[in-house]
Amino acid sequence: MLWSVSICVISLVFLGLSSLSCFLSGLYFLGSEYVLFIEWEVVSLHSVNIVMTLLLDWMSLIFMSFVLLISSLVIYYSEEYMSGDLNIGRFILLVLMFVLSMMLLIISPNLISILLGWDGLGLVSYCLVIYYQNVKSYNAGMLTALSNRIGDVALLLAIAWMLNFGGFNYVFYLTSMSETWEMTLIGGLVVLAAMTKSAQIPFSAWLPAAMAAPTPVSALVHSSTLVTAGVYLLIRFSPLLSGSEVSSFLLLISGLTMFMAGLGANFEFDLKKIIALSTLSQLGLMMSILSMGFYKLAYFHLLTHALFKALLFMCAGAVIHNMKDSQDIRNMGGIVTQMPYTASCLNVANLALCGMPFLAGFYSKDLILEVAGLSFLNSVSFGLFFFSTGLTMCYSLRLAYYTMTGDFQPSVCHPMNDEGHKMLKGMSGLLIMSVIGGGMLSWVLFPTPVMVCLPFGLKTLALSVSVLGGWVGYEFAKMSVGMSLKSVEWYTPVVFSGSMWYMPFLSTFGVSKVPLWAGSLLVKSMDQGWSEHLGGQGIYASLEGSSRVSGWLQDNDLKVYLTTFILWVIVLLVFMWG
Template identity: 45%
Template sequence: MLFLFFFFFFFSLLFLFKDYCLFLEWEILSINSFGIFYLLLLDWISLMFISVVLFISSMVVLYSSDYMGVCSYSSNRFLFLVILFIMSMVLMVISPNLLSILLGWDGLGMVSYCLVIYYNSAKSYLSGMITCLTNRLGDIGLLISICWLMSYGSWHFIFYLDFYSDFIFYMMIISCFTKSAQIPFSSWLPAAMAAPTPVSSLVHSSTLVTAGVYLLIRFFHQCNFNNMYLFFLCLMTMLMSSFCANYEFDLKKIIALSTLSQLGLMMSSLFLGLVNLSFYHLLSHAVFKSLLFLCAGIMIYYMNNNQDIRMMGLVSNFLPFTTSCFNISSLALCGFPFLSGFYSKDLIVELMLMDFLNFFVFFLFYICLGLTACYSIRLFYYSVFYKNKHSSLCLVFESFSFMNYSIFILTFFSVFFGCLMMWLLGLDLTCIIIPMYLKLCSLLFVFLGFFLGLELFWMKSFILGIYYYLFSNMWFMYSFSGFMYKYFYIFSLNFYNTNNWGEFYGAVGLSYYLLGFSNFLQGYMLGNMKIFLLSFMIWFTIFV
């Protein structure tokens, strides 16, 4: 995988430099004028994304050899699932055809379900169901889009972007919202943290959740994406996840909520029309976020499988190398100057300032920037510097294993990847003209966030204590699905104020007819040969 990373990365730069684009078409079936073709599109965007996915997956597989063990039945199952996941991802990335995208998209959903329920506990099963069913909604949207595209004569959507109806774009956007966990489909991402940590690092930071963003980059059309309603939804996702992360105590859930915040940033930059910057932030975010997850995994590994940050503390004394890598990735996430995240976030914010947006949006963007720094510094203090609270019988010392090798390579990339990609893609050629105080404003908000996070850490009682339940339950987003089910169930029971109607036209009546039909078929199949011959003769005469 690491070799393939270098191979694809080199070719993506070559394709970008020469402005190449390669289509590979394979004819599966052709009947008269109807043909089914399998199409692969290789251009610099798809090759670059594949190279980053392969690089992170190579580091995760190296890390898993220590974390999950080797040569046991369960670790082999884990390895095959991860490889299957990567193959689905690559299949989705290089397809400009909606049918072949559905293959990869469904593969991602099903394999991620298998990975979330890997530990076979009741919590894992519940999390897996939330993940799978939310992603199914996106699959339904994709299937509707495929049926809709029949009227255009082809599923090769990349040639028809100027001709499509607006509603097809909106259907695709809503489908991608389920995969990228935007409001109102956000609740599955923190729930999916029941998966093993290497899975969280690969699946829930750099591949599965960014599949929606990638597909929207492919479907990008200026007229349809300049939409303020959808932009506002993404902004709300950023705000909600940043607030919730400040009230959370589970280490992996905090990092998952920060992923959600960054996805909101990518999506909102996409709806502002900054498509290249959205892709650039997607790549740089994938590297430092997977590093953050892997460092958290080492902490959980050595702290006796404990994920509560209140029960950690003084990790820096026992795990100095891991703590250093953890801090570098946290600072890159906050947008600290001259680290990987700084280049993409700063560029997005500054170009957002040059757009014709109101003061409210401008204010919310900066609040989200500050809150990112706030929960990062709070997490850092709780897990690294706070009083030693874990088991006194837990002897921890750091040995240089495969886990440390992988996080060292990722740390190197999370420092240099941002500026390297900026120079290679030519994104620093953009001329940004804003006043000095606005230029320094983003930096000021990051440092203000550091200060607030420190203050939040020292506070013994919660700030805005009455809102604790609101923020710790993700704005009650888990409850919406239960409420909707309850509402529809009551509606079906009270159909015309009689219970029998609701049952007769609902699930009970349907099951009654299905049972009768299956009994009829069973009796038919158990019948003797003359019934078959008779039915065959009847159909034969009808056809003739």
């Protein structure tokens, strides 16, 4: 236990200092427009050089500082949240391996080293999702791993195609070869990899399923590590997306993902899954603005979203911890009287998610919506942008109504309180950043004020849909009994909307029923059937018979030879005279 406590404290101090140094270095690199490209020759054998390359610029350093800050606070939070775990040291080491894989991915300009970090994230995330060792966790971990393997294969194919350019450092080829069809193909493969890692349609089913992991892991995964890896990779490859058919496809898919996740969150009653679907919605927003060519805005929202989403998960974890592991929001109510500090943090994070003015989410989200209003968008994408914004406010107000108002309705007799000092201190750091982080980053990333001139209707459209969505969510939450009866009456559309458009069904049963049945049939009929009969086993059987006859003929018995000779003579005579 002493060892586990010491590793938590050491991790907090080391990661916190590393975060501060990365942030200050990132500010210096940004101000001086300085980029550091480091090559480390690992092995040189005759004409073969294995080189490890690192790219340090303002983008990688600032993102690393945010990842390190959030992971340090999450590890400090985990010391109390996971105190009942006998193997907490192993848990902390897994989280540190997770962060290390993300660091490798962030600073790599080389597709092969990116693949190392990419696969490291996939492997450690599988270990963390199945951490609680039950059937549900195993199924969720397998769905997560297999969904991400599709992106791994796409990245491997992109590495193979990079051989056409004589190197794997993609930063050298993005601008000069963006017109060639090979780079368009590589861009398509990278987009496919990013879609699997950031859970865009049709790979969205694994993200809510990954909620089987411990809540501190969810706070880390859904804020700054696993699901943001795809967005960050596309930010690096953004020159390939400008004006291509891939960007139009990505705009449609990400808009649909944003809409689907916001709609599904309004029908969900699991606290962690509601927050997971809100992450999916925000990932769709980042992908949408990225596909339009505004990579700096996507990066800005990536950072601000990491702050308040980690806080939101940590608050949810504190509530679940006090509710004795009950995650159903219908069992909650009146939390503001039982846990006032946690409730305040939860409300701040929720308001930042909705884009409340002067909180972290407002600066990035409002700017994205205004730029979308200013751009040449078709009506479908424009409608998905603003309708999804209203849905965000809708499920946020619904969540606040269920958890904050009414009477306390616990399923267990347990006094809820704010006495978890280490959990509260971990949340306090992110609370401060959720309030001031957006303004601070907007001054750093956009030193020249961005003026977006729009008509009054478009300028106030984001505010209008947010207010309307909040009012609709509040009214629906109040009509919970009536809505339950209506949901029975409209069973099919409600199940369709609440089950992520049947994506979990299609990703599990839909995939396993036909392809796996066909695969088993193929194995039985070919690998274990005809190929065995005509291949190895058939050849073995025929050679075995021939060798037996040969051994019999080679027996040193004169009677056998004479009998055989007489038989052959008789056969020849019959053949000649017949």
